[in-house]
Amino acid sequence: VLVSLRAGIVVTGTEVLTGLIADRNGPWLSEQLRERGVQAAHIVVVGDRPADVRAALEFLARERVALIVTSGGLGPTADDLTAEVVAGFAGRELVLDAALEERIRRILERLRGRWRRPIDEEAMRAGNRKQALVPVGATVLEPVGTAPGLVVEPAPGRDVPPVLVLPGPPGELQPMWRDALTTPAMERALAGAGVVERRIVRMYGIPESELAQVLREIDADRLDLEITTCLRRGELEVATMFSPGAEKDYEKLLGGLRGRFASIIFSEDGATIDEVVAGALRAGGWTIATAESCTGGLLSARLTELPGSSDYVLGGIAVYSNAAKTALAGVDASLIERFGAVSPEVAMALADGSIARFGARVGVGITGVAGPGGGTEAKPVGTVCLSVARADGPRIDRTVALPGGRVTVRDRSTTVALHLLRRLLAG
Amino acid sequence: VLVSLRAGIVVTGTEVLTGLIADRNGPWLSEQLRERGVQAAHIVVVGDRPADVRAALEFLARERVALIVTSGGLGPTADDLTAEVVAGFAGRELVLDAALEERIRRILERLRGRWRRPIDEEAMRAGNRKQALVPVGATVLEPVGTAPGLVVEPAPGRDVPPVLVLPGPPGELQPMWRDALTTPAMERALAGAGVVERRIVRMYGIPESELAQVLREIDADRLDLEITTCLRRGELEVATMFSPGAEKDYEKLLGGLRGRFASIIFSEDGATIDEVVAGALRAGGWTIATAESCTGGLLSARLTELPGSSDYVLGGIAVYSNAAKTALAGVDASLIERFGAVSPEVAMALADGSIARFGARVGVGITGVAGPGGGTEAKPVGTVCLSVARADGPRIDRTVALPGGRVTVRDRSTTVALHLLRRLLAG
Numbered sequence: 109v110l111v112s113l114r115a116g117i118v119v120t121g122t123e124v125l126t127g128l129i130a131d132r133n134g135p136w137l138s139e140q141l142r143e144r145g146v147q148a149a150h151i152v153v154v155g156d157r158p159a160d161v162r163a164a165l166e167f168l169a170r171e172r173v174a175l176i177v178t179s180g181g182l183g184p185t186a187d188d189l190t191a192e193v194v195a196g197f198a199g200r201e202l203v204l205d206a207a208l209e210e211r212i213r214r215i216l217e218r219l220r221g222r223w224r225r226p227i228d229e230e231a232m233r234a235g236n237r238k239q240a241l242v243p244v245g246a247t248v249l250e251p252v253g254t255a256p257g258l259v260v261e262p263a264p265g266r267d268v269p270p271v272l273v274l275p276g277p278p279g280e281l282q283p284m285w286r287d288a289l290t291t292p293a294m295e296r297a298l299a300g301a302g303v304v305e306r307r308i309v310r311m312y313g314i315p316e317s318e319l320a321q322v323l324r325e326i327d328a329d330r331l332d333l334e335i336t337t338c339l340r341r342g343e344l345e346v347a348t349m350f351s352p353g354a355e356k357d358y359e360k361l362l363g364g365l366r367g368r369f370a371s372i373i374f375s376e377d378g379a380t381i382d383e384v385v386a387g388a389l390r391a392g393g394w395t396i397a398t399a400e401s402c403t404g405g406l407l408s409a410r411l412t413e414l415p416g417s418s419d420y421v422l423g424g425i426a427v428y429s430n431a432a433k434t435a436l437a438g439v440d441a442s443l444i445e446r447f448g449a450v451s452p453e454v455a456m457a458l459a460d461g462s463i464a465r466f467g468a469r470v471g472v473g474i475t476g477v478a479g480p481g482g483g484t485e486a487k488p489v490g491t492v493c494l495s496v497a498r499a500d501g502p503r504i505d506r507t508v509a510l511p512g513g514r515v516t517v518r519d520r521s522t523t524v525a526l527h528l529l530r531r532l533l534a535g
Numbered sequence: 536v537l538v539s540l541r542a543g544i545v546v547t548g549t550e551v552l553t554g555l556i557a558d559r560n561g562p563w564l565s566e567q568l569r570e571r572g573v574q575a576a577h578i579v580v581v582g583d584r585p586a587d588v589r590a591a592l593e594f595l596a597r598e599r600v601a602l603i604v605t606s607g608g609l610g611p612t613a614d615d616l617t618a619e620v621v622a623g624f625a626g627r628e629l630v631l632d633a634a635l636e637e638r639i640r641r642i643l644e645r646l647r648g649r650w651r652r653p654i655d656e657e658a659m660r661a662g663n664r665k666q667a668l669v670p671v672g673a674t675v676l677e678p679v680g681t682a683p684g685l686v687v688e689p690a691p692g693r694d695v696p697p698v699l700v701l702p703g704p705p706g707e708l709q710p711m712w713r714d715a716l717t718t719p720a721m722e723r724a725l726a727g728a729g730v731v732e733r734r735i736v737r738m739y740g741i742p743e744s745e746l747a748q749v750l751r752e753i754d755a756d757r758l759d760l761e762i763t764t765c766l767r768r769g770e771l772e773v774a775t776m777f778s779p780g781a782e783k784d785y786e787k788l789l790g791g792l793r794g795r796f797a798s799i800i801f802s803e804d805g806a807t808i809d810e811v812v813a814g815a816l817r818a819g820g821w822t823i824a825t826a827e828s829c830t831g832g833l834l835s836a837r838l839t840e841l842p843g844s845s846d847y848v849l850g851g852i853a854v855y856s857n858a859a860k861t862a863l864a865g866v867d868a869s870l871i872e873r874f875g876a877v878s879p880e881v882a883m884a885l886a887d888g889s890i891a892r893f894g895a896r897v898g899v900g901i902t903g904v905a906g907p908g909g910g911t912e913a914k915p916v917g918t919v920c921l922s923v924a925r926a927d928g929p930r931i932d933r934t935v936a937l938p939g940g941r942v943t944v945r946d947r948s949t950t951v952a953l954h955l956l957r958r959l960l961a962g
Contacts, residue, residue, distance in 0.1 A: 123765045127562030135554030153578035167594040338550045404839030405832030408853040412831030415907050423859040425852050426835040432850040432893055480842050
């Protein structure tokens with residue numbers, strides 16, 4: 109087997125359970141565990157009821173996990189009860205750590221300067237004290253916010269796994285997870301976990317069923333690999349985990365994929381299409397500009413999401429109205445009249461216009477029907493015309509029919525544009 | 536108590552458990568249950584191992600939930616095993632439903648036209664047959680994709696809750712959930728659940744601690760309401776659930792919030808700031824354009840995300856380079872030289888430029904330091920200058936210091952811009 113240890117994750121919080129906010133901690137912790145050779149067996153999301161949190165812990169103990177990680181429920185108020193429930197679970201008394209109370213007090217002192225209203229001193233002191241209650245024998249993780257984390261090992265004779273207790277905000281949880289890994293208590297918990305390699309290959313332009321068929325043909329089941337395939341945002345991702353000894357098997361898989369899919373593999377090192385295109389722009393000393401209709405600026409927003417993108421992105425124009433297409437992107441009004449605003453001709457004019465207006469060496473034009481309105485029989489919702497062009501001549505023009513609603517069509521359009529850019533820049 | 540029934544949700548799939556894709560079904564189902572007076576007690580995410588799925592079901596049965604809903608694991612391949620595991624859990628034999636097999640076969644026939652490669656006929660027939668295996672006595676929900684759903688009631692004498700089995704893709708799960716609600720089996724499962732009202736108030740511009748203090752002052756704990764407060768994307772959200780009889784209590788809460796926070800409540804009906812601003816633009820017959828630097832088009836993308844936004848959005852310019860700020864948005868180069876590209880003066884010039892270039896009645900300018908590079912002592916990362924202006928004179932200019940990394944700073948900048956727009960349009 110690839111992983112030798114299993115862990116459980118308990119995500120607490122009524123906001124998460126009721127769908128008000130999306131849980132980011134469960135998947136993040138699962139990935140972190142994985143990289144350390146520990147498989148998350150279950151992620152349990154529970155509300156702020158003590159009995160439910162305890163039930164989740166007991167369930168995971170029965171499943172014989174080697175470690176439980178909790179997120180949330182460490183705030184200063186009475187309904188933040190994770191430390192107390194975990195103490196009970198581990199058979200440990202909860203006692204005040206006076207030195208910790210003082211450290212939290214100093215953090216609160218620093219923070220209070222930022223608050224505008226008079227502070228309820230008594231409530232603050234009570235919260236401070238509550239956050240300094242620690243199960244006997246637990247390892248304290250210093251707060252990144254105001255809440256300390258804990259590694260709680262069970263009392264002698266109590267047959268339950270150790271629990272790593274972390275706060276809910278990802279900005280606190282993530283650095284404190286890293287701190288936790290350096291503690292002797294966590295080293296004890298993770299002793300025996302093997303090292304696991306994880307590689308990701310990304311490809312674009314085939315259905316998942318075709319990949320499945322090729323995996324069968326190259327007999328991937330008989331390799332000592334754990335392969336997960338996943339379609340997201342129109343791209344196909346092959347994530348493979350293996351123990352260091354199985355490197356040769358991975359080479360076999362990779363060779364098989366390259367043999368069948370050479371032209372559509374765009375990443376073998378986990379890089380996203382955004383990073384691949386950014387790397388190509390940077391490597392070639394290109395500058396880029398965009399002119400977008402249906403995507404309304406999404407592509408330029410996506411191109412500028414990466415740090416340092418000002419080295420190659422000059423800017424973009426979102427031309428939603430036809431008048432703006434003409435006035436700002438220089439699209440000939442007669443083109444719009446003859447072919448319609450959603451047409452290959454207008455997409456090409458947009459790409460050329462973005463090059464001309466910004467003085468860019470590469471330009472992108474996008475125009476389409478994002479819906480829900482505006483579709484016709486000839487150009488139904490999801491019809492998107494794209495054009496990517498180099499100032500020195502070469503270009504690719506493409507009209508696609510994208511599935512899904514407005515948000516999906518717009519998002520997918522930017523992905524198609526990035527893949528066309530990749531091909532254009534590859535020559 | 537507000538809700539009389541509790542339910543459990545089991546989300547299956549190794550991609551979800553390992554964090555490769557984010558689970559959208561758990562939170563969605565939780566909200567749907569809530570609206571029907573059923574509280575999700577636990578959401579359990581498990582991989583594709585039969586023993587783990589069974590363990591999750593047994594755990595929820597021990598917690599005495601009235602219903603379990605599962606998502607995923609209904610595909611045609613061997614590792615899709617939810618139907619089989621649920622059958623075992625319910626004490627029901629799995630038998631072939633020949634009529635269902637034929638209906639799925641017809642769906643597959645329609646789909647095969649879309650595939651490019653020759654199809655493995657044998658694998659397809661096997662998959663078709665597997666998906667038509669149904670626990671004895673279960674209610675079949677017709678497929679939206681190729682996978683049927685199931686409502687599985689336990690065999691006589693078996694003391695476990697009924698299980699609603701749904702496929703994993705949200706586009707299939709959501710309509711099939713609605714279909715399921717109309718079946719007698721689900722009506723039996725949900726009998727006794729009360730009706731629950733849910734209202735959301737959104738406000739902007741105070742810290743969560745201040746809201747907590749006001750809730751204490753108006754003695755919200757003594758009202759017959761379930762109140763959840765949540766900070767997201769810089770906005771504070773108060774979600775309240777109550778049974779129809781407690782409408783008066785909700786009025787009391789709402790009155791208290793209005794009394795303290797009148798000027799900062801921007802939504803009492805669940806509308807987002809995007810919808811509020813769109814409504815104000817539409818109501819006033821305004822047209823809008825943007826000129827963005829650090830956000831690179833994110834604001835124009837956000838403004839055009841709502842259907843029908845072409846009625847009021849003319850377009851936007853993303854001016855990443857200084858040359859583009861001057862050439863495309865008409866920002867005087869001497870302004871940039873004197874005050875720097877990130878300055879209130881340049882933000883104002885961008886807003887004015889967007890109005891002039893697009894002939895818009897309202898314009899927005901944004902320039903800032905999104906990071907990670909580019910910060911200085913005077914203008915650290917997170918410094919963002921915004922300007923919203925009406926062509927006929929009134930304007931609001933604001934410089935803010937936003938927390939977080941590049942992605943957060945950019946996202947938060949668009950939220951600040953929308954709130955400034957709301958104030959400008961309110962007069």
